Amino acid sequence: MVSIKDVARVAGVSDKTVSRVVNREPNVTPDTIERVQLAIADLGYIPNLAARSIRSSRTNIIGIITDFISTTPYSGDIVRGVQDWAVAHGRTVLLANTGGDAEREGDVWRTFKAHRIDGVLYVAMYHRVVMPTAGEVKIPAVLVNSHPEDGLAYPSIEPDDYGGSYDLTRHLIALGHRRIGYIRLNPLLLGANQRLEAFLAAAKAGGLSDSDLIIRLGMEGPIGHETNYVYREALDVLSLPDRPTALVCGNDEMALQAYLAALSLGLRIPDDVTIVGFDDFRTVSLGLKPELTTVALPYYDLGWQGADMLDKLVQGKGSESERRVLNCAVVPRGSSADRSSILEHSNLG
């Protein structure tokens, strides 16, 4: 492997001068720069970052620790956000996945420490409360899409499920809906309660009473092994004599089931019933016809801004207690079109 000394020999200068050129330090003759760069190109020299990091004790590597990579597909956007930030700031990303196993997580922290990475983004694939098990290992870390368990001093960045759900409910009320069904997420998910509470609050603020709301549990049981009642509950709610004109689903996958239930009952969306979701999981939200009104989770920005927070922390400019919350925007689509535009959609099916 060609080193700085090989370049120095070819260019006829000292290794230090090559180092100066590589690091763009001042006080090098243009002529020398040229000669060195020629030698670099000739030999295909690429600096050894490991050697550099030994001296500088900074690696410019940040690590991502995820729990379950593939359960909620679009949360991969968090990783993409981190990567784009890293590229923009000259960092590299180490990736590790715990599969939810605490022992393996301990190993991951230790491995990351062994690589002397600058910091860790601890990324939860669904919004929840977490307790990193870093053991004795101390690395600056930011929790992404999650919230530290009480007493843990980690900065965090998470989506505003409450706000998104509140706005979504207001959207429905503004469209004139006065009787609304709600199918709840697994209560174990942090978002579940926030979304439900915001729904109730917005309904109340909009003048609806409890008897106007039909609330069902769509899923329960341990994450990854839950029992799914969504299809059955959707069928049931939509078969009520005074069925709601709108059905809010805990997430987009539930909305998919609600669509299937509605269609099997011969109901048309949005003519007979409006259905909305949460997450903007695009395979579903754009795959459904009409397309699904939902709330977009800012996954990409969680990643990007999380990386930014981490960077500040590494440089000592951050705070251990910063809690950043990102807005979740309602994305209105065909499934909640109001009466004036219903005609366009009703001839689709």
Add this chain to the structure above:
Amino acid sequence: MVSIKDVARVAGVSDKTVSRVVNREPNVTPDTIERVQLAIADLGYIPNLAARSIRSSRTNIIGIITDFISTTPYSGDIVRGVQDWAVAHGRTVLLANTGGDAEREGDVWRTFKAHRIDGVLYVAMYHRVVMPTAGEVKIPAVLVNSHPEDGLAYPSIEPDDYGGSYDLTRHLIALGHRRIGYIRLNPLLLGANQRLEAFLAAAKAGGLSDSDLIIRLGMEGPIGHETNYVYREALDVLSLPDRPTALVCGNDEMALQAYLAALSLGLRIPDDVTIVGFDDFRTVSLGLKPELTTVALPYYDLGWQGADMLDKLVQGKGSESERRVLNCAVVPRGSSADRSSILEHSNLG
């Protein structure tokens, strides 16, 4: 940062002896081992891998280069397969994403080289022909879920789209279907042609003639910006006077649209029409009711075995021209239940 010398001082031995204990070299007294390990635990010493790699010129890091992380969500399983392999073999994973940009890809290769990683897994998120733009940089690499452009000497591992599609078609024929619709993937995808050709071959082998097959184009245009005809085509095919009893979709997302179309027409699945997909994209395949018969892509194994191929290559035991192809298994579910079990499903909706 605590180094091997600190440990040596505390344990009252030389740094080399500590090194021996850390690396489990023979010829150290149990007593000494104990003392050293105590000191290690006391100080929280963790070896510096960068320093180690400077001496050994092996980093035990492998890099993953992906194109589009989030377009096809479950392909994240490839990454998971690689990670699990890495954990099992004491390697760490560097991750980079090109977004399909050749210039950025060049940077990625250079950065990886700067980290002196042992090898690269070049992962395509949808099965296709690729041409890595590594420039001058030489790192052992394996192409995953993709195929090298003519003349490029990279080993590769990819799914057997042809075989999967062939088996799927035979499955339908075995169930008695004699008139079958087919909605094609975007022809730009490598899998598109393989799947269609296998479908045609299996149909022919099963005694069906061209007039028994109704083939439509579901999507076209540049990847990521395609025009989608699936819903319209599905409606059309299912409205034909002699409509097919089975509809094969290029992938599961298309099958979703076909479901919606069938249901809007008042058709029942699988009673009136059988629908099948491809990919086993579980959010869709398990989210649909009845669940979708489809073909599972071996994403996880592509990752794991790809990493294994790379490892052999790094150790000089691999071949530049190895082409591994992994089986794609049919996953029979409710959407293609045969007549004897139709009753169970027909009372679902």
Add this chain to the structure above:
DNA sequence: ATTCGCAATGTCGACGTCGACATTTAGATT
């Protein structure tokens, strides 16, 4: 008791880079 053999442990230097400091060079100033 002396020698031998091997286990146990230590010393030293190199890996590639760059900071601290030293030296050389060329032009400016007197």
Add this chain to the structure above:
DNA sequence: AATCTAAATGTCGACGTCGACATTGCGAAT
């Protein structure tokens, strides 16, 4: 011409680890 100044370049060593080699110690064999 002698001196000064600052730019340009070089020397050296340290970062943390481990391979090559050297040394020490101790029981076995003679």
